[in-house]
Amino acid sequence: MSFLFALLSGCLLLQLLYPAIAVGIAQFRSIKPNQPARSEAIRFACIITAYQNATIARPLVQSLLQQTCPDFRIYLVADDCPEVDIGISDAKLVLLIPENPLRLKAKSIQFAIAHFLEQPDYIVIFDADNVAHPAFLDTLKPWIKAGFRCVQGQRRAKNLDSTFAALDSLGEHYKNYLEREVAFRLGSSAVISGSGMATERVLYTDYLYSPAIQQGQEKGKKMLQEDKILQNFLVQRNERIAYAREGIVFDEKVHQGAAVETQRSRWLYSYFQNIPNALGLIARGLKNGSFNQLYFGAITLVLPMFIQVGLATTCSIVALFFTPFWSLALILGLVVFALTVLWVLRLDKAPEAVRRVAWQTPVFVFRQIKALLKMRDPNRNFRHTEHRKAVTVEEVLEDPQLIRNPVSEDEGKKNGAVL
Secondary structure, eight states, X not given: OHHHHHHHHHHHXXXXXXXXHHHHHHTTOOOOOOSOSOOSOOOEEEEEEXXXXXXXXXXXXXXXXXXXXXXXXXXXXXXXXXXXXXXXXXXXXXXXXXXXXXXXXXXXXXXXXXXXXXXOSEEEEXXXXXXXXXXXXXXXXXXXXXXXXXXXXXXXXXXXXXXXXXXXXXXXXXXXXXXIIIHHHXXXXXXXXXXXXXXXXXXXXXXXXXXXXXXXXXXXXXXXXXXXXXXXXXXXXXXXXXXXEEEXXXXXXXXXXXXXXXXXXXXXXXXXXXXXXXXXXXXXHHHHTOHHHHHHHHHHHSOOHHHHHHHHHHHHHHHTTTOHHHHHHHHHHHHHHHXXXXXXXXXXXXXXXXXXXXXXXXXXXXXXXXXXXXXXXXHHHOOOOOOOOOOOHHHHHHOTTTOOOSSXXXXXXXXXXXX
């Protein structure tokens, strides 16, 4: 029993210390793309999946029509939407209305691809509540021209109008930096966000009609999340997913506790579903000698933050009574972890409104614990997250609490980033 406890404590301590070590090493690595592997124009197909609310996509469509990149077309799939007139008419916009409800994001994307007016080079996926920075598509191009077949942009909050929204954004900043920026700097792949990513058309179509997607559609709400299927599909083939930190997509954050439970129960269910895939990538990386596969499998296996901290706190208390060494080690690990989170928020230039609510994290953790209990019954508890914040890109860019230049010119030169 003592051996098992020491093993558990050691694994938890490693997970608590890993972020500080990885972030520290990443500060000495540059992230600029190599010489272009292609020079021709890149055509994008921007697919927007809207479910039961097409009007929320209006600001996103407007922001895409303002892109500095001219080579794109927008496909808006209005699935099971009672109102589909978003009041925008443009040659670049194709409004698609399925005859029968699809009720699954992957099916909406397949529907859009089946109705392409011309074949693009890259497919970019957006959620209806997103808003794209005017230079978003152009900031993806250096990475695409350098040979990357999948590029993930940076998602940031478009609303910080509640404590829960700010806490949700805090988690996004942490994951953006640790699981995307750091992972990519260290030579592995960035974790996919679920929207704001561009994938080469042929590669994405292969994924979309892969056995994992086809089998998943039969499971309905028990289906592994599409973003996890995509990243597993890519890394299994040893494709490296780039992270375009300067390519910004704004995303709606949850505004109340009930929405946290709805969203996180689905995310947590998908995390546990994905454990065999993460272990498989680690095994594949060891067999193939691939750092990309090995590291990516390891970071997608790391426990969610609140479970890490909860288990480590519990073990440190228990260890007080029979093995004080592990109690002290875990307490120090928790302190290092907390300081690393604050460090990451600073490095990722999180807005003041986000850093200010860090001390209220237990409120968010409580809701996540409730979400953990709800994930046992997906068919009953998993519901579509409602989006209500119709905010234009101009309003986002003019709001000082939402946006600051994520990479200043001086830092960009120092880190090798493309601005």
